[in-house]
Amino acid sequence: MKHAAYRKAVTPMIIDAHTHIWGGDYENSTRELLRACDLFGISKIHVSGLKSHYPDEAEVGQLNADVYRFMKEQPGMVEGYCYVSPAHANALDVLNRGIEQYGMNGMKLWVATFCDDPRVFPLVERCIDFNIPILIHSFHKAVDQLTYETTGVHVANLARRYPEAKLLMAHFGGNCYHGIRAVRGLRNVWHDFSGTPFRRDDVDYAVERVGADRIVFGSDMPITYLVNYGQVEEADLSQEDKDRIYYKNALELFDRSLKVG
Template sequence: MIWDLHCHLSGVSGNTPEQRMSELLRYADRMGVERLVVYMGMRWSQDPTPDDLREQNDDVLQAISHWHDRAFGFVYLSAKHVEASLAELERCVADGPMVGVKLWVAKKCDDEQIDPIIRRATELSAVIFQHTWLKTDGNYPGESTPMELAAMAKRHPKAKLICGHTGGDWEPGIRAIRDQKHVPIGIGGSDPTAGFVEMAVRELGSERVIYGSDIGGRSFASQLAKVQGANISDRDKRLILGENLKRLLLPILRVKGIRV
């Protein structure tokens, strides 16, 4: 069983969200990926306005509309626009088919302005994917690090947070998030470097490591290789490739009547 935490509509061919979703599923079928989590639309914005958020979320709603058995949507939100983001959370998750939240680079996640979004998502049992990075030449002004996610996670011990990309620079990223026992890492979107998954399993336990590809910018094959080529047990691989994500999503999937 392979469930992919990290999929985008960008970087694949197609003039409509449905066409791009169809392409993603064609590639997924080739690689044995059963289910995809999709977020952000066809035209990205690093600092989205409320209208941008709605447009991108509409793209995802349109993309997953014919494939509820294969694709799950996360709503794209921004802590710069809390009221608009809370409205999108209600529209897309509370009253719609989406099952999680995507937070990117508009505002750092340790800013307390984000707290109403995290609290409401937690009430809905929505999974929250927070992009994190540690760039050698400096992050974007609003881009979060694993250290900042760890600070935010301390304020929200019941939130279903995921440390996206493990900060890119995964060694300090793993260490930064290690003590936040309720926070797993997403391993998608970087080179399939030997030792990454092994260190994550050793330091966090395999139950806190989740496969994702970042398809649209990366390939399924290169990202699956991180897990399939890792020197870990078959049980660890099963957990990372699908069982951990399924366990995290299962409460909200049940609420929405989505059978898996």
């Protein structure tokens, strides 16, 4: 509890916009997330379910059901992303169910397709109707790039096509010097730095290029948390900028009454 007391003394709250339940490991995943929230004074987490890179329809349905269960068990603390595979014929139905029936407040895209694949477009248009953000896994790798793994270039293509869409590019694009450069100037793209290569100056670089008002705290929990927190604490930022990253930007991003711009 020492950590939680310290956190609350520094900033009013932390909202972690990028956490996971791992498919088939509901109890352990949720236990670890709740333990971290208690230990580190995290006020709210936004959760998606993940398992295999190229899931079938049944797997996607179960992952979303797990997130919905967690939301019901922890109201007020847990919010859910509706995970969809644009490669599935029922993707739009899955999204509608997640938002309208489950009460989720975002959509998650992983690695089933590039985010600028035409099959994604109807989903983005529906998210614009709902005015919800789209969390996009984005990772530029020197080796072992997955077949349909989105990079900042794909995010930029989607952002230009849909300037009214709220896009949250995860992981600083895997390499902030590649990902952020690709989307710089696109004001409908926000950024999280969950699970990034752990460079001390990533956050400083991002704030310099896109501004503190476009960076959202995310950790990739239950994989990691403290390193991402340390990146903010060690960055050369004002307390106001830190507060924007820790929670203020997320409050605005998920506010369905606020439009892009």
